């Protein structure tokens with residue numbers, strides 16, 4: 001949202017005298033401050049009016065997870081106002097939206113979700129939507145890896161972690177989001193196209209850099225916290241040997257842990273992946289047992305965290321973590 005700094009002009013119109021002509025002492029605290037109060041209220045009211053008038057021109061978009069919200073923002077820039085449903089630091093596996101979130105976000109013009117069971121909680125928002133809200137489900141039309149996984153309510157759709165493959169983002173997400181924004185706001189079609197072209201070029205560069213950085217990886221096997229990295233691994237020739245939590249948020253049994261240790265030893269795994277959204281305790285124990293290290297990889301990013309606050313930066317951060325661990 002942008003708020004234009006044009007308040008003084010508008011205050012003058014309402015109060016009926018130019019701010020420049022106000023005696024200086026009117027602005028200090030004292031007896032005369034009582035006479036100032038009505039004008040102060042008008043300033044506040046006009047400030048609110050001005051902000052909402054500007055934001056009304058933006059396409060209101062809701063995305064379920066932050067990486068998708070950032071991709072929408074890169075394509076829409078100032079012409080969109082994007083809200084992320086999943087709070088920073090939370091996992092889509094365990095999140096439940098509040099009734100207030102459902103009510104307020106149902107006003108979006110565009111709703112962008114991953115689908116395939118990742119963000120099933122979004123269905124309650126879609127159910128409450130206004131008639132004009134457009135929905136883009138990013139896994140629609142994509143060939144998905146098998147669903148040996150995972151998220152609550154999943155089972156029918158396949159592995160949903162498609163956003164962790166930058167080539168899928170470039171070739172599938174970007175065109176789908178650009179088309180939806182252009183349909184909702186045809187006046188900004190050329191802007192969306194230009195921003196999308198720049199983003200696609202940046203994603204191509206990212207893909208090239210990942211290939212180059214991982215080309216020398218001596219050991220391509222890893223144990224993941226959960227099955228988030230299969231599309232990334234498929235794209236760049238890495239191999240998920242096992243996962244610690246088949247159902248993220250549900251601790252594995254002693255027998256399952258023993259199975260992970262056995263598989264990891266057999267495949268000479270040297271890195272256990274942990275994620276900021278979950279406790280690293282179990283991965284650290286297993287790593288200690290088999291003489292491996294841990295690496296923090298982040299599937300979701302965080303707008304408050306420099307270096308992981310945009311999709312491309314987030315993937316570069318993850319690349320560094322993989323490259324260091326697989327060296």
Ligand SMILES: [Zn+2]
Pocket residue numbers: 161226227228248
């Ligand atoms: Zn996941």
